[in-house]
Structure formats: structure tokens, C-alpha cells
Amino acid sequence: MKLHEYQSKQIFARYGIPIPKGRVAAAASEAKAIAEELGGRVVIKSQVLVGGRGKAGGVKLAKNPDEAEVLAAQILAMEIKGLPVRKVLVDEAAAIESEIYFSITNDRAARKPVMIASAAGGMEIEEVAAKTPEKIIKVHIDPLLGLRDYQARDIAASIDLPREYWKDFSKIATGLWQVYSQNDATLAEINPLVITKDKRLVALDGKMMIDDNAMFRHADLAEMRDVDEEAPAETEARKYGLSYIKLDGSIGCMVNGAGLAMTSMDIVKLFGGEPANFLDIGGGAGSDKVAAAMKIILSDLNVKAVLFNIFGGITRCDEVARGILVAMDEVKPKVPMVVRLVGTNAEEGRKLLADAKMITAETLADAARKSVAAAKGKK
Amino acid sequence: MSILINKNTRLVVQGITGNEGLFHTRQMVAYGTNVVAGMTPGKGGEWVDEKIPVFDSVKLAVEATGANCSVIFVPARFAPDSIFEAADAGIPLIICITEGIAVQDMMRVRNYIDQKKVRLVGPNCPGLLTPGESKVGIIPGDIAIPGNMGVVSRSGTLTYEVLYALKLVGLGASTCVGIGGDPINGTNFIDVLEMFEHDPQTEKVVMIGEIGGTDEDKAAEYIASKMTKPVVSFIAGQTAPPGKRMGHAGAIIEGGAGSAADKVKALEAAGVKVAKHPEEIPSLLK
Numbered sequence: 078m079k080l081h082e083y084q085s086k087q088i089f090a091r092y093g094i095p096i097p098k099g100r101v102a103a104a105a106s107e108a109k110a111i112a113e114e115l116g117g118r119v120v121i122k123s124q125v126l127v128g129g130r131g132k133a134g135g136v137k138l139a140k141n142p143d144e145a146e147v148l149a150a151q152i153l154a155m156e157i158k159g160l161p162v163r164k165v166l167v168d169e170a171a172a173i174e175s176e177i178y179f180s181i182t183n184d185r186a187a188r189k190p191v192m193i194a195s196a197a198g199g200m201e202i203e204e205v206a207a208k209t210p211e212k213i214i215k216v217h218i219d220p221l222l223g224l225r226d227y228q229a230r231d232i233a234a235s236i237d238l239p240r241e242y243w244k245d246f247s248k249i250a251t252g253l254w255q256v257y258s259q260n261d262a263t264l265a266e267i268n269p270l271v272i273t274k275d276k277r278l279v280a281l282d283g284k285m286m287i288d289d290n291a292m293f294r295h296a297d298l299a300e301m302r303d304v305d306e307e308a309p310a311e312t313e314a315r316k317y318g319l320s321y322i323k324l325d326g327s328i329g330c331m332v333n334g335a336g337l338a339m340t341s342m343d344i345v346k347l348f349g350g351e352p353a354n355f356l357d358i359g360g361g362a363g364s365d366k367v368a369a370a371m372k373i374i375l376s377d378l379n380v381k382a383v384l385f386n387i388f389g390g391i392t393r394c395d396e397v398a399r400g401i402l403v404a405m406d407e408v409k410p411k412v413p414m415v416v417r418l419v420g421t422n423a424e425e426g427r428k429l430l431a432d433a434k435m436i437t438a439e440t441l442a443d444a445a446r447k448s449v450a451a452a453k454g455k456k
Numbered sequence: 457m458s459i460l461i462n463k464n465t466r467l468v469v470q471g472i473t474g475n476e477g478l479f480h481t482r483q484m485v486a487y488g489t490n491v492v493a494g495m496t497p498g499k500g501g502e503w504v505d506e507k508i509p510v511f512d513s514v515k516l517a518v519e520a521t522g523a524n525c526s527v528i529f530v531p532a533r534f535a536p537d538s539i540f541e542a543a544d545a546g547i548p549l550i551i552c553i554t555e556g557i558a559v560q561d562m563m564r565v566r567n568y569i570d571q572k573k574v575r576l577v578g579p580n581c582p583g584l585l586t587p588g589e590s591k592v593g594i595i596p597g598d599i600a601i602p603g604n605m606g607v608v609s610r611s612g613t614l615t616y617e618v619l620y621a622l623k624l625v626g627l628g629a630s631t632c633v634g635i636g637g638d639p640i641n642g643t644n645f646i647d648v649l650e651m652f653e654h655d656p657q658t659e660k661v662v663m664i665g666e667i668g669g670t671d672e673d674k675a676a677e678y679i680a681s682k683m684t685k686p687v688v689s690f691i692a693g694q695t696a697p698p699g700k701r702m703g704h705a706g707a708i709i710e711g712g713a714g715s716a717a718d719k720v721k722a723l724e725a726a727g728v729k730v731a732k733h734p735e736e737i738p739s740l741l742k
Contacts, residue, residue: 183559183563188567190563220567221567261558290559334611334612334613335703335707336610336703337614338703339666339702339707342695343693343694343733355703441617441734445733
């Protein structure tokens with residue numbers, strides 16, 4: 078789960094990381110009021126869960142409250158990469174001396190958290206990594222011990238931070254480690270961390286991602302989920318414990334198991350079709366789950382055919398077949414359905430579906446070929 | 457011969473009295489696995505199906521039964537503790553079926569067990585199957601026959617698909633190892649490839665990977681430099697969009713890394729035959 082900048086910075090502040098004064102606004106008049114409170118120049122920043130807001134014109138500097146109102150109105154009317162801007166963050170503007178990149182994330186290959194810092198702040202870190210990889214400092218942290226003080230000092234020294242800032246930087250590093258470890262973040266990023274002209278370190282921008290598997294111990298963070306920023310079908314799928322990702326093709330896929338679901342998409346493409354989605358119904362899919370999955374797939378109007386690929390192991394094919402029949406009765410789909418049932422009780426499952434006007438297939442390749450043909454309106 | 461498990465495996469089931477644990481314990485017993493003990497805190501002294509004693513702790517189960525392998529069917533929030541407990545009780549081989557463990561928990565688990573002589577398989581995996589001898593986990597026993605193909609995979613049902621395709625043409629497996637779909641797990645491709653390389657029964661190896669991470673790329677390096685046995689592979693997720701988690705926590709293309717195309721390229725460069733789809737695998741093994 079991604080958090081907005083303003084949410085991330087509020088969390089940073091709780092762990093002693095200095096952030097600019099500011100508040101979030103949903104209306105231009107509110108933005109003006111906040112600007113009046115703050116006095117002086119303010120930055121109006123769109124709050125959407127995509128990168129590249131600045132380049133898209135979603136971050137503007139306002140000299141006074143009136144200008145803040147005008148710019149906030151403009152930004153609130155924008156769409157950035159397809160996402161409408163619903164909120165802006167109004168922050169006091171900082172006089173910047175220099176910018177640093179500072180983050181912590183999971184290093185999957187090393188199986189440890191890694192702190193990443195660079196004196197080239199303000200840019201996308203991927204860009205820095207591509208152009209000047211030597212400017213990126215990486216320090217792995219023992220997940221059983223946590224960040225050591227010397228590691229924070231080492232980072233400060235490695236990015237050539239002047240000594241007068243080391244103490245403050247170490248406090249921020251400790252805070253960032255706590256932000257990461259106590260909130261089950263998969264990413265906690267400050268970009269940029271600035272040195273201001275009046276010699277303070279301030280986290281101007283913040284980004285956090287939280288591990289969905291750890292939500293059970295973070296009720297406070299779960300409330301921060303912004304479902305407005307998700308595709309509605311993905312929100313709906315999560316309710317039923319389904320894993321669904323919408324794609325642009327015309328062949329809907331309903332599969333048990335993540336690896337097999339990806340494989341089904343791939344084989345559709347291999348036989349000249351385009352998959353409309355990834356959907357894993359998981360194990361033990363009863364009729365309610367199958368019906369919910371079918372509705373979600375068919376809510377995509379691009380779908381011209383649906384491929385069911387079920388490998389019965391522990392999940393029994395006759396059970397899934399019954400689920401499909403109940404779902405068909407409820408949803409009454411108008412597009413052709415191709416079904417492949419293999420494994421435990423596949424024969425019984427196929428018999429159940431024989432009268433249901435479904436196209437049956439034996440092999441994966443056969444199923445893919447038939448669904449591609451069905452989507453093109455051929456028999 | 458086989459790898460990891462065989463008929464001498466003495467299994468303790470952690471979470472034996474839960475729905476999943478009980479169901480799969482019965483399946484494993486029916487397959488012939490030697491399930492010597494169960495463990496559920498607070499249920500010590502009970503019996504499962506009047507044959508399997510239940511203990512309050514793994515330590516007690518090991519002391520009483522000599523269990524040398526553990527399988528974990530415990531909900532995600534408690535499963536890390538179950539792994540620590542099994543490791544501390546001296547179990548050398550732990551298989552964790554549980555899906556959905558928080559990634560920071562798994563980092564702590566992995567860094568802890570790396571300090572001990574413990575092998576963890578999983579989490580988020582279907583477990584192990586040595587056809588005809590023993591099954592530890594949830595792989596349906598009847599989809600595979602004994603044979604000389606070593607199978608290792610990050611996926612569940614996709615693995616079943618492959619075992620089944622092999623069976624249809626009369627090919628059997630020495631051992632099938634599901635290493636799991638999480639970004640941080642206990643056993644990686646290289647670990648299993650090395651075991652298959654040294655297992656006299658295994659003649660060829662099938663490796664089923666997917667998008668996310670770099671384990672397949674590292675496996676390709678290992679295959680090129682160390683392996684003498686032929687390897688056939690399939691990589692799922694050719695059509696997966698970047699930045700999206702495809703069901704498995706570990707199946708995500710991040711920062712341009714971990715795409716199926718890159719993995720296929722690395723494997724082909726290492727001399728691995730890569731199937732375009734799973735049903736092509738048996739013909740590539742011929």
C-alpha cells in the first residue's frame with residue numbers, strides 16, 4: 078500500500094524527522110487559509126500516488142495567499158497520469174542550500190534492509206543510479222540488530238555531509254529506521270532531504286509504502302488507504318480475497334494459483350490474443366468467490382471471451398464447476414466461456430458443465446487457442 | 457535416492473489441529489509419510505486420529521518422537537514464531553506452507569536461521585514430494601510418479617501442471633521442491649540445483665521460475681559454471697506489467713529488474729532450454 082506524501086511526512090514527524098510546516102487541503106479556499114496561517118511563500122503540492130508530479134505541473138510555488146488559492150484551484154482541477162488530484166499539500170517554502178537523497182528499503186537479494194543515500198538529491202534515484210552510480214551509498218542493516226550509530230555516521234561521511242550536520246543527520250537516520258521497522262514499510266524515502274540556507278536539515282518530500290501482509294498489526298495505517306486512487310475492480314477483488322490486476326486485452330482469465338494465472342496470460346498472448354486481466358481465485362474457490370470473480374472480469378467491457386483454467390489439486394474440479402454454474406446463473410454472461418478442468422475430479426466437473434453452453438478444452442494450449450478464437454468471434 | 461525427504465523422514469506437523477493442518481496431515485499419512493507428531497500449544501496430550509500424538513511444543517515433540525522434519529500450517533501472523541521454535545528445537549529441515557508472512561518478519565527469520573544449521577523451505581510454498589516415498593506439504597500425491605526428473609519451482613498449481621504433464625508422457629520425478637513465491641524465503645534455486653546435481657537418482661532438472669527478483673539469473677550463472685546435468689526451464693509472467701504484484705508477494709518487476717525476458721535470456725545464455733509454455737517441457741526433456 079502506498080501512502081501519500083502528506084501521510085508519510087506526518088509519520089516522519091512522529092519519529093523526530095523535521096518536516097516543513099504545512100497542511101493538506103481539498104479546496105482552493107482552504108489552501109488560501111493555510112497559506113495565510115503560514116505567512117510568506119508556500120508550495121502547493123498535488124497529492125496523487127504516482128511519481129513525476131513536478132514535471133506534470135502538479136507542484137507550484139505561491140508568493141502570497143491569493144496566489145496560493147489560484148494555483149491550488151488549478152492543481153485541484155488537474156489529472157496526473159490519469160489520476161484526478163483530490164488534495165493538495167500546502168507547505169511553507171524552504172530556502173534551499175543543497176539537496177540529499179535518503180531512503181530505506183528491502184534488499185531482496187541480500188535479505189536485509191538497505192539504507193540508500195546520495196548527495197544528488199531531488200532527482201529520481203533510478204536516474205542517479207543510471208547516470209552516476211558512484212554517487213549512491215548503500216549500507217545494509219542487520220534486521221535483528223537494527224541501525225547502528227556508526228552506520229549513520231558512515232553514511233553522513235560518505236555523502237560528504239559537512240561535520241556540523243552529522244548529529245542531526247544521525248537523528249534523522251535513526252528516525253527513518255524506526256519509521257521503516259515500526260510501520261512495516263517496504264520503502265521510506267526522503268527526497269529531498271534539504272539543508273536550508275539557515276542551516277537546518279528538513280525532509281521536504283516523503284514517500285512510504287507499507288507491506289500489505291503486515292496490515293494486521295497496523296490498524297492506524299490501514300485507515301490511511303486511499304481507495305480513490307485504486308481501480309474500483311481491484312478494491313472489490315480484495316474484499317473477496319481475490320488477487321486481480323486489470324490489463325488492456327480482451328480475454329478475461331480466471332485461474333487458481335498465481336503462477337498458473339500468469340502462465341495462462343502468457344499462453345493467451347503466445348497464441349495471438351491479449352489477456353484482459355490477472356486473476357487468482359486461490360484455493361478452495363466456492364461458488365460465491367467464483368461469482369464475484371466472474372462479475373469483476375465482466376465489469377471490464379473490453380472482455381470478449383473468458384478463459385477458466387483450473388488445476389484441481391486440493392481444490393476439487395467438481396466443486397469449482399458447481400461454483401461456475403451458480404455464478405453463470407447469477408451473472409448471465411453474454412461472452413463465450415472456455416473452460417479447462419484438470420486434476421482431482423475433473424471428469425465429474427466436465428460432466429456438470431457439459432450442458433452449460435461452455436467451450437471445453439483439454440490442454441492449456443487448446444484452451445488458449447479456443448479462447449483467442451472465441452474472442453475474435455470464431456468457433 | 458532423492459533429496460531432502462524420503463521414507464526415513466520423521467515429520468512433526470505444527471498447527472496439526474487447525475483445518476488446513478488436519479486435512480493435509482491426513483493426506484500425507486494416506487500417501488505414506490511418516491507423521492510422528494503434531495504440535496498445537498495447549499493441546500498437548502491429545503491424539504489425532506488415535507495415531508498421532510500432539511505436543512505443546514516442538515521441543516517436547518522432538519524429545520518424545522525423534523522428529524527430524526517439520527511442516528508448518530500456522531496463520532501468517534504466528535508462522536514466524538513457529539519457524540523460530542522449530543529451529544531452536546533443533547529440527548534441521550523446516551517446511552513452511554503459510555502464505556502472507558510480513559516481509560520484515562521473514563528478514564528476521566532468515567538472518568536468524570542462517571546462523572544455525574537449519575534448512576527452511578518456503579514460506580508460501582506447496583512443500584516437497586518424493587513420489588512413492590514421502591510428501592511433506594500440499595502437493596497432490598497422485599499427479600506425479602517416481603522417476604529421474606528433479607523439479608524445483610516458485611509456484612504451486614503451475615508445478616502441479618508440470619508434474620502432471622510429465623506423468624502423462626511417463627516421466628517421473630526424483631523429488632519436487634516448491635521453494636515458494638515470497639520475496640524472501642529459506643531455500644533458493646541454487647540450493648536445490650546443487651542438491652539435484654549431487655543426487656544420483658536425478659538425471660535432468662526442471663526449473664520453474666517467474667518474474668521478480670534475480671534468483672533465476674543467479675541460478676543461470678550456477679548452471680553455466682557448475683552443473684553437468686541438463687536443465688529445462690519455464691518462466692511465468694511474460695505478459696506481467698511492471699510495478700504490479702502478480703498474486704505472489706515476490707512476483708513483481710521493480711525498477712526495471714526481474715522481468716521474464718531478462719531471466720529467459722540469462723538462462724538461454726547458460727545453455728538451458730526454456731519452454732514457451734509448460735506443456736512444451738516434456739518434449740524438451742526428451
